[in-house]
Amino acid sequence: MSEKMIQGLRQDDGPWLLLHILLPMFMTLFFFESLRVFIGLIYFVNLGAMTIGVSVLYIFLLLSPIVVLFIKKIGAYRIVIFSAVGIVIFRLLMALLSWNMSLMLITSGIATMLYGIFVASIIITPLQNTPERLPGRTGSISISFALALAMDIMFRAIGGTWDITIGSYSIAIVIPLTIITFIIIWLIGPVCGAVIQNSSSTPKAKKSRLVRMFMGAGFGGGLFMIYTLLGFPNVVARWTNTSYEFNTVSVVIALLLYAILVQIPKANNLVFRREIILVLNLLLIVAVMDIIYIHSVIVSVFTGIAVFAMMADLSVLWGIVVSRGGDIVDSGLFHFFGMFLFMFLILFFALSFVAGMILPALEGMIPYLLMLATFLVFIVSVGVSVSGFVREVEE
């Protein structure tokens, strides 16, 4: 990479593109892939065999965002880079060691753990002099999240619902992806280094850390919905007896439309108006109820609407972390609580699969868990939007 190219990237919106779009996009993609394997293997070696073994303790790796509280002195930017390098290395190892399920469990667990640290740090890593026409960093990172989910769905669509980055061809796909990601990480230093802003240098009036932490429930609920239902058009198709193809098209259009609209200032202002957030969340509730209970003829359209609303909510939820002087401790606590809730929802979700064998009381709990998660997203997102808790973030 020549110095001239790096100079070019430094100008205008290059740093923003690298740090707030491309890097989180690939990290989130690797997270989705790792999380699927990680949770799947923990389930298999425990509930699949109808026994609870020591390996179930790996699930606590999900609580990794708490780690940033202990390493905050390193600085959010360095944590971002170190965790990103770790995620790429362990994602690559996952592909190389896929012949051994125990090693897959460990590598996928560490990659998942590192993402918890990454996301808690990247949210709190602003850039100076970002042009005003660009979305704020929570909007930007929600764009990267949407693009990562769309890419993940593409890989699964190509594989006939089996992610091609996990199956037999995984090495052929993961190696190029990790090389691209390493180049992005390598470029971030020279391109973004001078414009990284120290987030703790501008202390502002702070809301209670505890309140902010509990608002992480919305993040946990949203992640649960994406992981178990909305991010999987084939799951919606089997649940509602509808077309996998239509559901996939609907979800991908919703994700890409979100990524594009949020970059258009007028559309961005419209999407994040409190009235629109309220309407989107009401639609989210209706859509999820339709998917879970009603199965109407437009359930595919509703699936797309729900995904769009969920992406907008992610931006709003991350806004809780960064608004009003939120710092890396707030971010760590917010994501820790979100992942804690996600972990419990997943635990009950998995147990309800085998309720007849273990806890009969959990039989038929899945719809309630999905509705609970949706209401958590709704309450927190609408609550902070309507109350004005989340304000425009100055960068």
Place this chain on the structure above:
Amino acid sequence: MMTRNLKFTIVISAILFIGTMAGLLITLTPAPDTEPTTTLTLMTYNIYQGYTPDGGVNLEVIRDTIRDASPDIVGLQESDMNRISSMNIDSIRWLATQLNMYSYFGPPTSEQIIGVALLSKYPIISSAYHLLTSEELPRVLIEATIQVGSEQVSVFVVHLGLSYEDRTTQAAEAMQYVDAAMAPKILMGDFNTLPTGEPEPGSDDPRVDTIYTDISAHLNDTWTAAGHPQNSNDGFTWPSYGPYERIDYIWVSPDFTVSSCTVISSATGSDHLPVVATVQMP
């Protein structure tokens, strides 16, 4: 004016959209062969949710086992959907695409995630599922009408429960649906019962069930109809490594003539071995 980043996002979005569409197109199931035939090859296979014994996704081995046997109709058990443990892969859709077959899975996962499935080279013209009474894990019987040339065949796939109460109740319920169907008919699956009805080795329940004899009063067991002893070692289907039990069966109505029936002892894709039967159409 369009910014550089917006242009970038639009390009990325276009690539992702085209990639997804291409993915959907290449995995659409092409029209299978519907040539009339006088012989049907049937297979029943409990696929252990598509896992290897240590938890890896194992669908490629299962696909190869089915492809090598070249069956016309396949009944699959433990083909559950929406399991986060198998990474939410739609295993039946994947197998149907790879094997160029029609498919049906029942029930919808909003009813329960534990289901059975059917793959067919011939068109499935109607299908339904019947939830069976269960005290332990929920069980289901699926029913489909398959158009084989000018003939229609009723096909049933089931996976009965483990406990004496569950499997005997479910077998009786399943036979009510089978009896009500139009012949010719095929019933296949994992019945979790031995031909003798004796408890499986290791079972705490000493009761002997009559599932095998009850079904045999209506349908022919392809294994014995092909000339094998009822309980011979080469008919054992579970566990796949060192099998000592015959619990997977293919039954057909008496209007079919059974030509052969084998257990694929070399199959390694599951904890069960698949059973393959060749029958002459009525």
